[in-house]
Amino acid sequence: MHKLIFALACCIAALAQAAPYIPASGGQVVETVPRRGDPLQQELRRLRSQLKATPNNLALATTAARRFIALGRSETDPRYLGYAQAALAPWWTQATPPAEVRLLRATLLQSTHHFAPALADLKAVLAADPRNAQAWLTQATVQSVQGDYTAATASCARVSGLSVELVTISCIANIGAMTGKAERSEQLLDLTLTRNANAPVELKVWALTLLAEMAQRRGDGAAAEARFHLALELDPRDSYLQGAYADLLLEQSRSADVLTLLRGQDRIDALLLRRALALQQSGQRNAMQADVKELAARFDAAAQRGDTVHQREQARFELLLRGDAVSALALARKNWAVQKETADIRIYLQAALQARDAGAAKPVMEWVAAHGTEDVVAARLVRRIQAGI
Amino acid sequence: MMRRLVFVLLLCCAALPAQAHKPSDSYLSLDVQDQRISGQWDIALRDLDYAIGLDQDGDGQLTWDEIRARHAAIAAYALEHLRIAADGAACRITPGAQMIDHHTDGAYTALRFDAMCAAPVTMVEIGYRLFADLDPQHKGLLRLTHSGVTSTAIFDPAHAQQRLSLATPDKLQQFAAYVKDGVWHIWIGYDHILFLLSLLLPAVLLAAPANNLRGAFIDVLKVVTAFTLAHSLTLSLASLSLVSLPSRLVESAIAASVVLAAVNNIYPLFRGRRPWAAFGFGLIHGFGFASVLIDLGLPQGALLSSLLGFNLGVEIGQLCIVAAFLPLAYVLRTTRFYRGLLTAGSSLIALVAVIWFAERAFDMQIY
Numbered sequence: 001m002h003k004l005i006f007a008l009a010c011c012i013a014a015l016a017q018a019a020p021y022i023p024a025s026g027g028q029v030v031e032t033v034p035r036r037g038d039p040l041q042q043e044l045r046r047l048r049s050q051l052k053a054t055p056n057n058l059a060l061a062t063t064a065a066r067r068f069i070a071l072g073r074s075e076t077d078p079r080y081l082g083y084a085q086a087a088l089a090p091w092w093t094q095a096t097p098p099a100e101v102r103l104l105r106a107t108l109l110q111s112t113h114h115f116a117p118a119l120a121d122l123k124a125v126l127a128a129d130p131r132n133a134q135a136w137l138t139q140a141t142v143q144s145v146q147g148d149y150t151a152a153t154a155s156c157a158r159v160s161g162l163s164v165e166l167v168t169i170s171c172i173a174n175i176g177a178m179t180g181k182a183e184r185s186e187q188l189l190d191l192t193l194t195r196n197a198n199a200p201v202e203l204k205v206w207a208l209t210l211l212a213e214m215a216q217r218r219g220d221g222a223a224a225e226a227r228f229h230l231a232l233e234l235d236p237r238d239s240y241l242q243g244a245y246a247d248l249l250l251e252q253s254r255s256a257d258v259l260t261l262l263r264g265q266d267r268i269d270a271l272l273l274r275r276a277l278a279l280q281q282s283g284q285r286n287a288m289q290a291d292v293k294e295l296a297a298r299f300d301a302a303a304q305r306g307d308t309v310h311q312r313e314q315a316r317f318e319l320l321l322r323g324d325a326v327s328a329l330a331l332a333r334k335n336w337a338v339q340k341e342t343a344d345i346r347i348y349l350q351a352a353l354q355a356r357d358a359g360a361a362k363p364v365m366e367w368v369a370a371h372g373t374e375d376v377v378a379a380r381l382v383r384r385i386q387a388g389i
Numbered sequence: 390m391m392r393r394l395v396f397v398l399l400l401c402c403a404a405l406p407a408q409a410h411k412p413s414d415s416y417l418s419l420d421v422q423d424q425r426i427s428g429q430w431d432i433a434l435r436d437l438d439y440a441i442g443l444d445q446d447g448d449g450q451l452t453w454d455e456i457r458a459r460h461a462a463i464a465a466y467a468l469e470h471l472r473i474a475a476d477g478a479a480c481r482i483t484p485g486a487q488m489i490d491h492h493t494d495g496a497y498t499a500l501r502f503d504a505m506c507a508a509p510v511t512m513v514e515i516g517y518r519l520f521a522d523l524d525p526q527h528k529g530l531l532r533l534t535h536s537g538v539t540s541t542a543i544f545d546p547a548h549a550q551q552r553l554s555l556a557t558p559d560k561l562q563q564f565a566a567y568v569k570d571g572v573w574h575i576w577i578g579y580d581h582i583l584f585l586l587s588l589l590l591p592a593v594l595l596a597a598p599a600n601n602l603r604g605a606f607i608d609v610l611k612v613v614t615a616f617t618l619a620h621s622l623t624l625s626l627a628s629l630s631l632v633s634l635p636s637r638l639v640e641s642a643i644a645a646s647v648v649l650a651a652v653n654n655i656y657p658l659f660r661g662r663r664p665w666a667a668f669g670f671g672l673i674h675g676f677g678f679a680s681v682l683i684d685l686g687l688p689q690g691a692l693l694s695s696l697l698g699f700n701l702g703v704e705i706g707q708l709c710i711v712a713a714f715l716p717l718a719y720v721l722r723t724t725r726f727y728r729g730l731l732t733a734g735s736s737l738i739a740l741v742a743v744i745w746f747a748e749r750a751f752d753m754q755i756y
Contacts, residue, residue: 019490020429020488020489020490020499021488021489021490022453022488022489023453023489025453026452026453026454026457027452027453027454028452028453029450029451029452030434030451030452030453030456030489030496031434031435031438031451031495031496032449032450032451033434033435033438033439033443033444033449033451034449035447035448035449036444036447036449037447037448038449075410076410077410078410078411078412078526079410079411079412079413079435079436079524079526081412081526082412082413082523082524082525082526082527083523083524085524085525085526086522086523086524086525089522089525092525112526267408267409267410268409268410269409269410269411272409294409294493297493298409298411298493301409301411301414301492301493301494302411304414304530304543305412305414305528305530305543306528306543307412
């Protein structure tokens with residue numbers, strides 16, 4: 001009973017959020033932190049203390065950094081990326097750090113959308129070691145996000161022979177699907193996945209997610225759904241996967257399924273955004289308003305520290321949840337200067353359409369035409385903009 | 390009861406989004422007054438737990454007792470990583486109380502502190518190294534205020550040292566703001582408006598040979614000038630904290646002055662001495678204006694200019710009323726309507742003011 005009252009008091013305190021306060025009682029739980037007894041936390045603690053004693057131990061530092069990056073990904077928690085950077089501190093500002101540090105530095109830099117320095121690091125790593133499959137793969141990813149498909153294809157080609165078949169084909173097919181070869185790319189990847197049933201789980205999840213998105217882009221909701229399901233069975237906690245599947249469900253107006261899928265995942269901005277959209281779709285105004293308020297606070301907090309990593313999500317937030325097409329278009333335009341994935345195309349065109357600014361949509365429509373982007377939603381938006389609706 | 394409580398709890402937590410995953414930030418607010426800088430530093434408890442350990446029993450649940458027990462360690466750790474210097478000399482920082490605050494990613498300790506600098510501060514130099522060794526992506530978000538002007542800065546390991554010259558408020562803008570406040574106060578101050586109107590009503594009804602617009606104007610000028618002189622005097626005295634009267638007494642006296650001014654229009658109390666009466670009442674109204682001005686918060690550096698600005702604003706507000714009233718009253722002065730206004734209107738004003746007086750003097754709610 002006591003615990004319950006404390007929890008209640010805690011909730012009320014958190015809801016108020018107005019001014020600094022003194023908790024009502026000493027036993028009140030104010031914050032939750034990682035449990036010290038947790039085996040993973042124990043291991044991280046051990047790594048940290050070893051690293052503190054020998055900060056220049058390269059093997060130890062890169063191991064720690066890799067662990068933190070993996071944890072940051074699985075938890076979708078950027079604080080771990082900061083810890084990873086801290087482990088690499090002795091080399092971080094060096095012009096030419098050791099290759100393994102450089103690769104990790106590139107990974108961390110691209111996670112905060114610092115694509116140019118990330119590519120510079122990858123280029124240097126590959127110049128010294130052309131057989132570094134991970135570096136080629138990371139480079140292909142960055143190039144593809146930026147829309148440099150020729151370079152990305154070349155990077156993927158270099159992966160073949162250095163890594164397993166499924167990695168190579170996933171890499172190639174992902175680019176192919178963006179450059180007018182969607183059908184063949186999807187078939188190739190599907191076939192490769194079937195042939196590699198024993199591939200590691202994370203690889204299979206990656207391939208299945210790509211396949212599901214490809215099916216979604218050509219308007220085959222059933223195939224997309226089946227693949228999302230298979231992927232989620234393998235890794236139900238992958239937040240990118242959850243977000244992608246939620247988008248499909250939102251397209252199909254299945255808001256109840258979105259709410260079930262995303263339960264307890266509102267820590268992650270991208271997933272909270274999708275929950276708010278689902279609440280909007282199902283007409284739950286009050287719950288939606290609470291999420292909108294929370295999202296606004298989070299975007300404000302990011303803006304205060306000068307972050308621009310979530311501009312795509314923020315554009316979606318402004319357009320769909322706040323109905324502010326002008327702000328959404330401004331954000332989508334800034335986002336477009338940095339990344340050019342299908343989701344970036346969609347939000348840009350949608351914002352331009354809603355803002356009735358066909359001129360603003362021109363560069364993206366030209367892009368779609370030039371690269372043969374195959375996406376039913378983008379195609380529909382282009383048609384509507386051209387028709388002036 | 391228990392089930393009901395559980396229900397309430399579920400409802401309340403359902404509405405409460407989980408704490409966001411975001412990069413680490415701290416929020417540093419500094420307010421500079423002369424040579425003293427008062428600060429509040431919000432630092433995430435999660436970051437502090439990672440840095441110095443707060444969770445004593447390791448159960449992942451940080452209780453207020455566990456945090457409170459580490460206040461000294463938190464203050465020492467945080468202030469070790471902050472350097473504040475003013476005009477080249479380091480300021481001495483003393484930690485104060487700590488409370489809990491919330492940001493989008495969870496609970497923070499709100500550490501209060503004071504920094505004493507050697508001389509009045511014109512340029513602050515801040516060295517910020519909090520968590521630089523643990524999380525280089527951590528940022529310190531600074532909000533610096535001085536005389537109501539705010540400036541901001543972002544600290545990270547690449548920008549750990551920053552100099553901020555204190556933005557001095559735009560003098561003219563500040564003066565204009567006080568003029569506006571003065572005008573606004575007259576506009577929303579019904580008691581002042583009614584008082585003024587009561588004094589003005591008879592101004593157009595002078596006996597010959599002054600029974601013309603010029604005579605009326607001179608009469609109004611005398612009344613308004615006397616009132617202004619008086620209220621400027623007490624307003625200044627009260628704003629400078631040289632004289633202070635209980636607000637209940639002042640507010641009641643203002644209501645009483647409205648009653649007297651209105652009654653005077655029905656039954657002459659002051660005869661030809663209306664300017665003198667205006668002066669006497671002006672003394673009281675000045676205290677009323679002063680309470681508004683004090684509520685607005687007087688900037689230490691610009692006391693005189695703000696006083697002048699507010700007075701000017703009050704004056705402009707009054708003149709606007711006079712300018713709108715006098716020509717109209719002069720044209721209407723021979724009509725039965727105006728005679729009626731003088732008696733019935735004044736009676737109404739007196740009645741309203743009596744109610745105000747009762748409310749203010751006896752602290753009760755009538756209307």
